[in-house]
Amino acid sequence: MRSARDSIHAFDRIQSEGSSPAKSIIAAALKACGRVGDLQSGKRIHDYIVKNRRASPGFDGDDGIDADIASALVTMYAKCRSIDEAREVFDAMEDRSVVSWSAMILGYAENGEGDLALGLFQRMKQDSDDSIAPNRVTYLAALKACAATCENSREQALETARALHLEICQHGLESDLFVASTLVDLYWKCGSSVDARDLFGRMEERNVVSWSAMILGFAEAGDAKLALETFRRMPCAPNRVTYLAVIKACAALAVVDEGELVDGKVVKLKSLEIGRALHCQIRGSGFELHASIASSLVDMYCKCGSLGEAWSIFQRMKRSFRDVVSWSAMILGYAQGGEAEMALELFEKMEGDGCAPNPATFVAVLKACASQGFSGAGRRIHAKICTAGVEGQPGVATSLVDLYGKSGSMNRARQVFESMASIDLVTWNALLAGYSQQGEMKEVLEAFEALCRTSLAPDSVTYLTVLTACAHAGLVENGKEVFRAMTQRSITPGIEHYSCLVDLLGRANLLDEAVAVLRGMSGASPTPSLWMSVLGACHKWKNVDVGRAAYGSILELDPCNSAAYVLMANILQHASEWDLKNSPKLRL
Incomplete structure (x- = not known):
C-alpha cells in the first residue's frame, strides 16, 4: 500500500517542481490509483494527461492519448469501480492493442458485468485484425467474466466455459498453470465437478492456486470430507486462499455433524477437533489474525458450537478488521447457541462501532429475537431494516415472517409476506409454521392450498408443518389427505411425519389404522x-x-x-x- 502511495506522490512531486512526469511515472501512478481505489487522484492525473499530452514526450498528440497510457486509464477507472468512465476512454481510443481490449474486458468482469465482458471479448475477435489476437491475459479476463455470469444461469455459463476451454487448447494455453487453475475454479463455479476434476487430473503441474480451487470446490459442493482429504494431500505450502477454503470445509462439516450435549449446549466435537488442529496450523503460518481468516475462524467455531473460542478470536482482531462478516458470524453464533440477549447486545455494539449491518446481520439478529419471542426488539430491528432498504431481501423477509409468526403477530407476518416481490418455499414454510403455532387451522389449510397452486412444490418441511397442525386440531381426514399427497409427490416420509400421523390417528381412536x-x-x-x-x-x-x-x-x-x-x-x-x-x- 505504501509503494502505491509513493508512486502517486512521485507524480505529484515532479509536477509540482514544474517538470513533465515521464510516461513510466504516469503509468505507475495510474496503476497505484487503481490498486488503492483512489478515484480522485486518478481523475486528477487524467486531467493532467488531457491538458499536457501534446507537450509531453512519448505521447501521440495528433491521435489522442498514447495507447499504453489509455490502457492504464481504462484499468484505473475499472479498478476504482467507475466502469462507465473506463468505457469512455476505451471508446475514444483509435488504435486499440490487445492490452487495452484485455483491460476493458477484465474491467467489466471485475465489476460483475460478465455478459458485457463476454460480448466485448467476442467483438474483439470479430473486429480486430490478425495482429491483435487474444492472449493469456485476455483469456484469463474472459474466464473471470464467465464466472461472473454463473449466478444468472449455471448451464449457460458452463457452455461458455467449455467453449473458452476449447479456444484455450487451440492457442496452446491449457498447459499454462495459471490459466488451467482458473479453469478448474470456473468449472466448480459452474457446478461441473466432473470437468473440474478431469482437468485437475490432467494437469502435469499443480500449484497452490489449483489445489486451493479444488479444496474450495469440494467445500462449496457440500463434500467437506473430500475437501479436507484434498487439503491433507496437498504437497505445496497453503496460502491465505487455501486456508479460507479449508476453514469453509470445516464449517460445512460442522453443519451436518450431529454434535453432543456439553454443559447443556450442542457442541460438534468431531468438527471442533479438526477445526482446532487447522487453527493451530494457521497460527503457525502467521495468518491467524488476517481479516478474512479471522472472520472465517469465528464463523467456524460458532458453527462448531464453541462460542468461547469464537469470541476469543473476535476480541483479538483489530477493530479495523472487524467487518460486517465477522460481526454477523458472531451474532448468529450466539443466536443459534441460545444466547439471544448476548446476540442483541452484540448487534448494538456493532452499530456503536460504526459497522453498518447487512442482510445477513439482520437475519442473524432476527433469529435471536424469534428464538426468545422478543417481539419488541424485533419490531425495532424491523424499523432499522426498512431504513436500510433491505426489507424485500428474501432472507430478511423470511426471517421477519418467522419472527412475527413465533411472537403471535400473524397480521404483521402476513403483511411482510404479501409485500414480497418474489416468494420462495422457505418463506411459505415460515408463514405456514406461524399459523400452525398460533392454532389458526383455517389459515394453515388456505395457505397450503394457495402454495399448491403456485409453481413451487411443497417439500418435506411443508408437509410436516401441515401434518402437525392437523394433529393438534384433530383434523383426521385432512391429515390423512396431506400424508397421501406427500407420498404421491414421491416425498419419502420421515420418522417425524409418521409420528404426526400416528399421533393424529391415536387421538381419534383409530388405533388399528x-x-x-x-x-x-x-x-x-x-x-x-x-x-x-x-x-x-x-x-x-x-x-x-x-x-x-x-x-x-x-x-x-x-x-x-x-x-x-x-x-x-x-x-x-x-x-x-x-x-x-x-x-x-x-x-x-
Missing part, C-alpha cells in the same frame, strides 16, 4: 417412540388388544423399556386384567 401405518412404513422402520405413541393412545382409549400388540413390538426393539411396562400395566389394571403372576408377556 395407526398400527397399519407403522407396519406399512417405507424407507424406515418403526422406532420404540412411535410404538409408545400407539401405546399411549391405547391407555387413553382403554384398548387392551392393540395395546398388547404395541407393547410386544416395543419389547422386540427395546427389551428393557420400563416406561412401556408401566404404561401396559396401567392399561391392564384399568381393564380389570391386572394379574402380574399370570401375565408372562409382562417382563422387564
Whole structure:
C-alpha cells in the first residue's frame, strides 16, 4: 500500500517542481490509483494527461492519448469501480492493442458485468485484425467474466466455459498453470465437478492456486470430507486462499455433524477437533489474525458450537478488521447457541462501532429475537431494516415472517409476506409454521392450498408443518389427505411425519389404522417412540388388544423399556386384567 502511495506522490512531486512526469511515472501512478481505489487522484492525473499530452514526450498528440497510457486509464477507472468512465476512454481510443481490449474486458468482469465482458471479448475477435489476437491475459479476463455470469444461469455459463476451454487448447494455453487453475475454479463455479476434476487430473503441474480451487470446490459442493482429504494431500505450502477454503470445509462439516450435549449446549466435537488442529496450523503460518481468516475462524467455531473460542478470536482482531462478516458470524453464533440477549447486545455494539449491518446481520439478529419471542426488539430491528432498504431481501423477509409468526403477530407476518416481490418455499414454510403455532387451522389449510397452486412444490418441511397442525386440531381426514399427497409427490416420509400421523390417528381412536401405518412404513422402520405413541393412545382409549400388540413390538426393539411396562400395566389394571403372576408377556 505504501509503494502505491509513493508512486502517486512521485507524480505529484515532479509536477509540482514544474517538470513533465515521464510516461513510466504516469503509468505507475495510474496503476497505484487503481490498486488503492483512489478515484480522485486518478481523475486528477487524467486531467493532467488531457491538458499536457501534446507537450509531453512519448505521447501521440495528433491521435489522442498514447495507447499504453489509455490502457492504464481504462484499468484505473475499472479498478476504482467507475466502469462507465473506463468505457469512455476505451471508446475514444483509435488504435486499440490487445492490452487495452484485455483491460476493458477484465474491467467489466471485475465489476460483475460478465455478459458485457463476454460480448466485448467476442467483438474483439470479430473486429480486430490478425495482429491483435487474444492472449493469456485476455483469456484469463474472459474466464473471470464467465464466472461472473454463473449466478444468472449455471448451464449457460458452463457452455461458455467449455467453449473458452476449447479456444484455450487451440492457442496452446491449457498447459499454462495459471490459466488451467482458473479453469478448474470456473468449472466448480459452474457446478461441473466432473470437468473440474478431469482437468485437475490432467494437469502435469499443480500449484497452490489449483489445489486451493479444488479444496474450495469440494467445500462449496457440500463434500467437506473430500475437501479436507484434498487439503491433507496437498504437497505445496497453503496460502491465505487455501486456508479460507479449508476453514469453509470445516464449517460445512460442522453443519451436518450431529454434535453432543456439553454443559447443556450442542457442541460438534468431531468438527471442533479438526477445526482446532487447522487453527493451530494457521497460527503457525502467521495468518491467524488476517481479516478474512479471522472472520472465517469465528464463523467456524460458532458453527462448531464453541462460542468461547469464537469470541476469543473476535476480541483479538483489530477493530479495523472487524467487518460486517465477522460481526454477523458472531451474532448468529450466539443466536443459534441460545444466547439471544448476548446476540442483541452484540448487534448494538456493532452499530456503536460504526459497522453498518447487512442482510445477513439482520437475519442473524432476527433469529435471536424469534428464538426468545422478543417481539419488541424485533419490531425495532424491523424499523432499522426498512431504513436500510433491505426489507424485500428474501432472507430478511423470511426471517421477519418467522419472527412475527413465533411472537403471535400473524397480521404483521402476513403483511411482510404479501409485500414480497418474489416468494420462495422457505418463506411459505415460515408463514405456514406461524399459523400452525398460533392454532389458526383455517389459515394453515388456505395457505397450503394457495402454495399448491403456485409453481413451487411443497417439500418435506411443508408437509410436516401441515401434518402437525392437523394433529393438534384433530383434523383426521385432512391429515390423512396431506400424508397421501406427500407420498404421491414421491416425498419419502420421515420418522417425524409418521409420528404426526400416528399421533393424529391415536387421538381419534383409530388405533388399528395407526398400527397399519407403522407396519406399512417405507424407507424406515418403526422406532420404540412411535410404538409408545400407539401405546399411549391405547391407555387413553382403554384398548387392551392393540395395546398388547404395541407393547410386544416395543419389547422386540427395546427389551428393557420400563416406561412401556408401566404404561401396559396401567392399561391392564384399568381393564380389570391386572394379574402380574399370570401375565408372562409382562417382563422387564
